[in-house]
Amino acid sequence: MPMADTATLQVVGVSHMFDVSRPFLQRVFTREPRRILRAVDDVSFVIAPATTFALVGESGCGKSTLARLAVGLYEPSDGEILFENTALSSARAQPALRRRMNMIFQDPYASLNPRWRVRDIVAEPIRAFRLANRPNEVEGRVGTLLAQVGLTVRDGEKYPHEFSGGQRQRISIARALASEPDFLVCDEPTSALDVSVQAQVLNLMRDLQQRFGLTYLFISHNLAVVRHMADTLGVMYLGRIVEQGPAEAIFQRPRHPYTRLLLDAIPDLEQIGRARTPVGGDLPNPIAPPPGCAFHPRCPLANDRCRLEKPGQRMAGTAQVACHAVEEGRDR
């Protein structure tokens, strides 16, 4: 694998399963089998230091699950994750390494303790990892962090419920930056923000990357934001990465039929009042994914092979693409 020895994060053949069976008794009565949902299915990728790897894909395709796996909040059911060549589980056991990775959660409400003042929420990682000792040092750090996300020192006095959705998202960003991480997983970090605050936060993330070499795993449904941030892009569909490679190349020439469809469905300001290209076909059932290529029921290029055989990733130009049609050259 390229740059394996210098990678910040290596994800190797990782899968994650959820048991979504009904309660045991109910299952017995209705004679239902156990139901397993494979949220992440045999995913591999590498994130080089000081770069941004972005994940995109339909809601429910497994992005947040992968994000949680990447910072060790879930144990993979299968496969391995390395943080700077150290197995993630043992990296998490060492405070010095644990401090260096952090996550901004998709849901800013659920992740802030409602009974704590904002300044204590932001100060908590600073205290926990002893990044500053004297109280006024901690206070100074908290003030700087709040200012960086467009809040003020006096906002620190308040409780989370006194803030709007976007303001709470900014608090969780400030908290994530407080431990001075080198690797930050950002799950929809700006989706609750208006575009002008979003621009400030994205510019800040870029500045931090340039000045301190931060590495990001970045998840967003907003493809314009992704294009702005990503160096490398992974496109997920039903738990699998179907296309990955340099982001610009994929945006300019998407190869996988799903990536193409995704890029076609983007709303834009020119489309005032017009409907966009509807996405055909039924949403797939993640409990019983279609056989062969999971995308085949919605794919305009599907043939018999696609219905039977799961495609593996192959190089196509600069990207790795999991598609029989691309491999066979039927996509042109």
Place this chain on the structure above:
Amino acid sequence: MPLLDVRDVTVEFPTRRGVLRALDKVSFSIESGEILGVVGESGAGKSLTGAAIIGLLERPGRIAGGEIRLNGERIDTLAAEPLRRIRGRRIGMIFQDPLTTLNPLYTIGRQLTETMQTHDRLSDADARRKAIGWLDRVGIPAAAQRIDAYPHEFSGGQRQRVVIALALCAEPALIVADEPTTALDVSVQAQIITLLKDLTRDQGTAVMLITHDMGVIAETAGRVAVMYAGRIAEIGPVADVIRHPAHPYTAGLMASIPSLEHRVPRLRQIDGAMPRLDALPTGCRFHPRCPKVFARCRDEQPDLLTAGATRAACWLHADG
């Protein structure tokens, strides 16, 4: 008569350090079958406006002035019980935070059927069938199999779709939708938007659509209101507001949108932050950040003024 008429609504939070005025004389109306988009700075008061309309302001917040009418009838002065009957049945709300709407202890199927059964006489079997139908319409895959699952078993976007189904299942005349599509990918987003548009066309449902996504606004709304620091900065037809913004804040907002066409090293941003409610500047609330500020802006607060096809609260348009 518009379906919803909001006139000079003011919302205040009494605090130990004095009264914070979070909404200041906000006025707009929505016709049946119309979608009004609402955008604006985070913290500007969009969600509060929605909460005031459905009578769910969190205490100690209160409506301190103005009036809100639904079909001509005052609803801001109603007692708790009649208000509760209007909520859900005549006004549906999609909250910005899907987790607070969903009860973590009940399956989503139970939450949907109970909502429908409080508003309509429906047998359990019918309610369940309808619930599966709504889950299907909002794009939950394998709805019949997942109806007995609990909220935490769904992804962020799936939970948001369940919340949308909950708001729509009682078929209200007005839907206040607070960021209904932000956690959704573009294709599910398209599906939800089509659903909302169909409801406005076929049932004459009116929608107040709060979102940060100008693409979504462009595609769905007829008119859009832009909010800043508790006031409406600009309101008008979507195409005009997007193409020829009359308020400097709207113009700044439009310029901050990242482009899909070309990559820039740095996004344009409006420097500075929105003022805090307890430290509002004199005159126009945007003046400390405004590139076009002039003397009058610092002293006098502008109301909405006609500015071409839109109306903008900005002294640049003092002479029409």
